[in-house]
Amino acid sequence: MAKVKVGINGYGTSGKRVADAVSKQDDMEVVGVTKTKPTFEAQTAADKGYSIYAPEGSMQAFKDAGIPVKGSIKDLYKASEIIVDCTPGDVGATYKAQYEAAEIKAIFQGGEDHSLTGISFNSTANYSESWGAQFSRVVSCNTTGLLRTLNPIDRVIKITNVNATLIRRGADPGDSKGGPINGLEPTVKLPTHHGPDVKSVMPWLNINTMAVKASTTLMHLHTVAVELQRESNTEEVLGIMRVSPRVKLIKSNSGLKGTGEIMELGKDLGRDRSDMYEIVVWEDGVKVVGKMLYYYQAVHQESDVVPENVDCIRSMCKMEENPSASIAKTNKALGISR
Numbered sequence: 001m002a003k004v005k006v007g008i009n010g011y012g013t014s015g016k017r018v019a020d021a022v023s024k025q026d027d028m029e030v031v032g033v034t035k036t037k038p039t040f041e042a043q044t045a046a047d048k049g050y051s052i053y054a055p056e057g058s059m060q061a062f063k064d065a066g067i068p069v070k071g072s073i074k075d076l077y078k079a080s081e082i083i084v085d086c087t088p089g090d091v092g093a094t095y096k097a098q099y100e101a102a103e104i105k106a107i108f109q110g111g112e113d114h115s116l117t118g119i120s121f122n123s124t125a126n127y128s129e130s131w132g133a134q135f136s137r138v139v140s141c142n143t144t145g146l147l148r149t150l151n152p153i154d155r156v157i158k159i160t161n162v163n164a165t166l167i168r169r170g171a172d173p174g175d176s177k178g179g180p181i182n183g184l185e186p187t188v189k190l191p192t193h194h195g196p197d198v199k200s201v202m203p204w205l206n207i208n209t210m211a212v213k214a215s216t217t218l219m220h221l222h223t224v225a226v227e228l229q230r231e232s233n234t235e236e237v238l239g240i241m242r243v244s245p246r247v248k249l250i251k252s253n254s255g256l257k258g259t260g261e262i263m264e265l266g267k268d269l270g271r272d273r274s275d276m277y278e279i280v281v282w283e284d285g286v287k288v289v290g291k292m293l294y295y296y297q298a299v300h301q302e303s304d305v306v307p308e309n310v311d312c313i314r315s316m317c318k319m320e321e322n323p324s325a326s327i328a329k330t331n332k333a334l335g336i337s338r
């Protein structure tokens with residue numbers, strides 16, 4: 001079977017990871033990535049063998065920097081069956097009309113609104129909703145984190161209500177503009193957008209979220225309080241989490257006390273860029289009291305949505321009808337155990 005041709009528009013934090021993840025699959029290939037400026041990332045992409053496409057007005061700058069450019073961004077559309085748009089939040093929306101005109105499919109990221117596509121994607125929760133779609137949107141890192149754990153629990157026990165507090169990283173490690181560099185910054189507009197974003201995939205779920213930005217770059221940390229429809233116990237919930245795709249249970253007494261150690265684990269596992277694709281839940285921090293479930297989870301913002309983008313390509317391009325089969329295939333290629 002011919003490999004599906006994938007173009008990546010925006011080769012930054014998410015785009016470069018998605019490009020490498022797509023390259024590792026045997027049923028799809030990267031036909032090119034876009035860069036707006038001849039930065040070190042453009043040079044690295046060229047060194048890796050990716051074809052670079054750039055805006056018409058930037059071609060000379062790339063030539064001056066000695067970085068080969070294969071064509072314009074519009075030329076990439078002609079070479080691609082599907083674009084994964086990894087441009088910054090709200091920039092993706094400005095490209096939608098071009099993708100429509102070029103009659104190609106496109107995946108947007110969590111920085112765009114759900115209304116842009118009308119379909120939002122999470123591999124575990126709603127893989128089939130994007131089947132054959134022209135446009136879909138992989139929800140944000142935090143929303144992916146909440147869906148990965150809440151959806152399997154809701155399927156088995158049913159959830160009445162969720163209250164989650166997100167302690168968010170202030171910036172990505174390579175971002176020198178974000179912050180705060182010291183202090184904690186609450187998001188005062190409540191509920192934060194994360195709850196409604198979860199509802200873009202699980203519309204029936206009652207969920208409210210609060211968020212605090214913290215001076216860390218490594219990961220987000222969620223504290224989640226869930227009211228279940230019936231009484232349960234800690235072992236039942238752990239049993240669900242143990243078989244949930246891309247959820248990793250860890251124990252604090254193994255030395256994994258915080259996000260710093262989890263990132264160290266990513267390095268030890270030999271992952272690309274030491275990424276931690278799974279949502280990491282502290283097993284000894286899961287507690288059920290009657291109908292109330294409490295847990296903590298850590299979210300590696302730079303990478304948890306990467307496998308979801310691969311699965312979303314398979315759903316939109318009608319490559320694999322069975323969600324579990326796509327998840328397993330993506331996982332195997334990326335070294336994710338479940």
Ligand code: NAD
Binds near residue numbers: 112
């Ligand atoms: P980024 O800033 O790291 O990368 C964006 C890339 O797009 C850069 O290479 C930039 O040069 C390029 N770009 C800027 N304007 C462009 C344009 N007009 N045309 C083409 N390329 C352009 O951003 P990111 O963190 O990778 O975020 C991309 C999307 O992924 C956003 O929607 C974001 O909300 C979402 N997302 C980010 C994270 C994260 O933590 N970084 C996690 C999940 C989802």
